[in-house]
Amino acid sequence: xxxxxxxxxxxxxxxxxxxxxxxxxxxxxxxxxxxxxxxxxxxxxxxxxxxxxxxxxxxxxxxxxxxxxxxxxxxxxxxxxxxxxxxxxxxxxxxxxxxxxxxxxxxxxxxxxxxxxxxxxxxxxxxxxxxxxxxxxxxxxxxxxxxxxxxxxxx
Numbered sequence: 068x069x070x071x072x073x074x075x076x077x078x079x080x081x082x083x084x085x086x087x088x089x090x091x092x093x094x095x096x097x098x099x100x101x102x103x104x105x106x107x108x109x110x111x112x113x114x115x116x117x118x119x120x121x122x123x124x125x126x127x128x129x130x131x132x133x134x135x136x137x138x139x140x141x142x143x144x145x146x147x148x149x150x151x152x153x154x155x156x157x158x159x160x161x162x163x164x165x166x167x168x169x170x171x172x173x174x175x176x177x178x179x180x181x182x183x184x185x186x187x188x189x190x191x192x193x194x195x196x197x198x199x200x201x202x203x204x205x206x207x208x209x210x211x212x213x214x215x216x217x218x219x220x221x222x
Contacts, residue, residue, distance in 0.1 A: 069093045069139070072153070073185065075101040083182050083189075086216035090209055091193055092138035095148065099156040099192055101185055109162040124165040125184040127191035129157040135194030159188030179219045186210045 069091040073080035080101060091097075104112065106122045114120040116128075130147050131139075141148040147155050161184045170180035190206050197203035214220055 070096045071189075072096065072098040073101055073189070074098055075103075077103050078181060080182070080185055082217040083185055083213065086186075086213035087189060090213065093140070093154065094138070095141040096151075096153040097139060097156055098153050099159065099189065101159045101161060101188065103163050104160050106162060106164040109160060109165070112160060122162060122165055124162055124169060125188050126160045127157065127188045128160070129192045129194070130155055131157070131192075131194070133194065135196075137194075156189075156192040159185060159192065161185065161188070175221070176219075179214070182217065182219050183210065183214060186213050 068088050070093065071084045071087045071091075073084045078101070109124075109126065110120065110122045112126055113123045116126065131144060139154060141152060141154045144154060149155065161181065163181075166180045166184055167177055170177045173180070187206075187210055190209055195202065195206040195209060197206050211220065
């Protein structure tokens with residue numbers, strides 16, 4: 068089980084944090100941060116880090132590689148563990164502007180869209196990807212499972 072803390076100054080993701088408890092294993096507390104950006108900032112980050120000069124909904128910046136499906140240990144990543152013994156997975160950046168548009172386009176709540184984008188970002192920090200179809204299916208299953216746990220399933 069993973070004791071995950073999603074840190075965000077602008078939105079309470081504590082329910083989502085708890086929903087990830089059985090989606091990974093760790094021998095120490097694990098944290099990550101979610102920050103919000105406007106359209107201009109996310110476009111700049113997307114261009115800088117992905118060579119794609121356009122707005123996007125979410126970007127993930129993992130600190131660990133090759134961890135998908137592996138039990139996490141702070142002993143394996145001592146440089147990513149803080150003084151309290153918490154392992155830091157990385158950062159997720161969500162564009163509120165795009166999230167609002169997508170919520171309207173998909174016909175669900177803004178809350179559902181924010182939590183979906185955060186879940187998507189957390190999955191990337193846990194090593195999941197969606198380039199290959201089999202990987203995409205695995206990642207989507209995790210996203211939907213955690214959203215179901217917090218009653219934000221697709222309508």
